[in-house]
Amino acid sequence: MSSLPAPVLATALAVAGVAAAAPGSILLARARWVSRAPTAALLLWQAVCLCAGLSLTGAALVMATEPLGRQLPPAFATGVRNLLTGNGFRGLDGARIVLFVMAVAFAGHLLTVLLVTIVRAQRRRRQHRAVLDLISGPSGAQDAAVRVLDEQAPLAWTVPGRRSRLVLTAGLMDLLTDRQLLAVLAHERAHLSVRHDLLLVPFQAWATALPVPGMRAARVAVRALVEMQADDLAARTVGPQTVASAIAAVVLADSGDPTKNVQLGDPGSSAAWTAGADSTVAARVRRLQPPHPLPRWGSLLVVVAALLLLAVPTIALFVGWR
Numbered sequence: 001m002s003s004l005p006a007p008v009l010a011t012a013l014a015v016a017g018v019a020a021a022a023p024g025s026i027l028l029a030r031a032r033w034v035s036r037a038p039t040a041a042l043l044l045w046q047a048v049c050l051c052a053g054l055s056l057t058g059a060a061l062v063m064a065t066e067p068l069g070r071q072l073p074p075a076f077a078t079g080v081r082n083l084l085t086g087n088g089f090r091g092l093d094g095a096r097i098v099l100f101v102m103a104v105a106f107a108g109h110l111l112t113v114l115l116v117t118i119v120r121a122q123r124r125r126r127q128h129r130a131v132l133d134l135i136s137g138p139s140g141a142q143d144a145a146v147r148v149l150d151e152q153a154p155l156a157w158t159v160p161g162r163r164s165r166l167v168l169t170a171g172l173m174d175l176l177t178d179r180q181l182l183a184v185l186a187h188e189r190a191h192l193s194v195r196h197d198l199l200l201v202p203f204q205a206w207a208t209a210l211p212v213p214g215m216r217a218a219r220v221a222v223r224a225l226v227e228m229q230a231d232d233l234a235a236r237t238v239g240p241q242t243v244a245s246a247i248a249a250v251v252l253a254d255s256g257d258p259t260k261n262v263q264l265g266d267p268g269s270s271a272a273w274t275a276g277a278d279s280t281v282a283a284r285v286r287r288l289q290p291p292h293p294l295p296r297w298g299s300l301l302v303v304v305a306a307l308l309l310l311a312v313p314t315i316a317l318f319v320g321w322r
Contacts, residue, residue, distance in 0.1 A: 020055065066321065153169060194226075241288070
């Protein structure tokens, strides 16, 4: 792979980063195929957002460190070493110094917001867990993590973490059949086993750090996709029709109005049985009807696209410029 002139490489990375952060994210959020392959779509979403951050940061660093080397890692290391040894920004003019500072500040901002989001989520979960243990009781099931809350609204949610909790309300248990309750339990356990909470945190952080339409669309789309992935995992246990009937029963139970939706749990720390907009819940029910899954080759193409989104800018930065 031959290297490009630094200005060309930086421009290409900047264009790729902006495209991934804005139009690319918005178009992916509107795509219809994602509901047929939520696992592959989640992988693609992660690749798109990482590509945006890597490309935008890389573009600024390429132009900033061009005089210090021909590849980003050693050039960046030289710049940092100059700072630590008291040589300042030796070899860099004013414009390159500004780009260097902007790139480091941008990366630091993303990392700081991510860490703050993680800490806040963990704090909320500890508080949520402590309150639940006080106001809820054991379910009688073998799994001690399953708790029952004396509440008539049909709700189910999880509090993830090392000491996870899976909460059902008395109203939900009265509403659903035994088979439908198994579907709810399988769905919520899927959230815990896959650790969807860890997947959601970066998208929440990115949407906070970069409040642009593309990042907001990513956060909403990923929340819907983790619900769909949990539906698919639950369907392996009880069948897709049982999962669909359980979702429909909970939504219709809200005053018998199918246009309303029940919001469950703490959005920052739990995944709710019918979380999302009305259109998302309807889509979850529709997608469980045949024909549903994307062909294997289609999912494979999505995975390849995700890998390319990560590999191309990374390789370009390591190959360097001329």
